[in-house]
Amino acid sequence: MKKEEKIPINKGNYSMDTPERDIRIDELKAGGWEKEYAEYRKNWIDYPRNLHVSDYPLLVDIELASLCNLKCPMCYTITPQFKQKVNAKLMDWELFTKIIDEISGKVQAIRLSLRGESFLHKKFIECIQYAKSKGIKEVSSLTSGSKLNPEFTAKAIEAGIDWITISIDGTGETYNKIRKPITFDQILERVKFIQEYKAKHNLTKPVVKVQGIWPAIRENPQKYYDIFASITEQVAYNPLIDYLAKDHDIVYLDEFTCPQQYQRLVIGADGRVMKCSNDEENDEVIGDINKQTVYEVWHGEIMTRERELQKKSKGFMESAVCRKCYLPRKTDENEKVTVNGQTLVIQNYINRKQNVGE
Secondary structure, eight states, X not given: OOHHHHSOSSTTOEEOSOHHHHHHHHHHHTTTOHHHHHHHHHHHHXXXXXXXXXXXOSEEEEOSBSOOSOOOTTOGGGSHHHHHHSOOOBOOHHHHHHHHHHHTTTOOEEEOOSSSOGGGSTTHHHHHHHHHHTTOSEEEEEEOSTTOOHHHHHHHHHHTOOEEEEEOOSSHHHHHHHSXXXXXXXXXXXXXXXXXXXXXXXXXOSEEEEEEEXXXXXXXXXXXXXXXXXTSSEEEEEOOOOTTOOOOSOOBOSXXXXXXXXXXXXXOTTSEEESSTXXXXXXXXXXXXXXXXXXXXXXXXXXXXXXXXXXXXXXXXXXXXXXXXXXXXXXXXXXXXXXXXXXXXXXXXXXXXXXXXX
16 A cells, blocks of 8 residues: 555545645745745645654644534534534633743644634634744635625735635535525625725735535536635645444555644634544543643653554554544545646545535
8 A cells, every 4th residue: 555545635525626725825825934934834644644743833723612502414513412512612712822921933824613613702803813923834724604704804814814715515505404594695705805805905815715515516517616716826626524423334545644743733712622623422522721831841741642542553543533533434536527728626525424514
């Protein structure tokens, strides 16, 4: 097995774009820190492939909100298990500043989102401003777009957010059913506003990426691409993951080592640290930033033990979180579509229904 198959990098999210646009979005993200960005992206691949533990993680995920204002049918945050296990809240400002103060000058990128809708945080704008004032090179976030009204969006852009990924599942009525009460017309206008604001003020950031779950755009991927390519920097899709934990007949890769323990540290809104970004229900907590430092958790006994477990042949099977995760799952290449004259090979997970809510 090739190393890149055993240690997959960025599995699960795939560009629908042309090679030229994919190159261009990287150039835009790198704006203002080109040399460091090139090294950051290289290390994102090299560290896990070489099992190299850096002094600090390359990226820190900071979950500003573990609660959401939507109830999408494919999302785990609507399940009873999530509500029982996760302390749904907004991160305390003091905890956020504690994290930023420690990683300033040591970590170049943060992502202000994980399970909930981070834009709900009452100090979301201040969080961006504080991180940028402390020298964080890239501040990004994932959002449903539910809070992206023009006034709020303008403030986020002015604060210096570098990269926004907006989840837009399908177009028209397909989107309306999944992402209610947001309507497709509303989200379309909000995405357009970002580009209009950037053009008016001669800005290249924030870079905007739109992504949708594959079953929501499968019927007409060309239409989805045509709508968003002209008003964003990248259009992408995700094969539907088993977020609702309904799959039983799972087929795994023969060998697998998770890359995340060499790339990122994931801090929940309550300060508890999950071993990876795919532990949706806090099943394997490895630390608590209320009581520890980022450095202590990153080099701590539990994270070290996790890395050693992943090195073992089929070691990932000893973890309940890993057994549920999409990263070690095998994919097939049975579905192919054409977008802009290019053939997209859809990496669907074997025995995974591609139906919203299933």
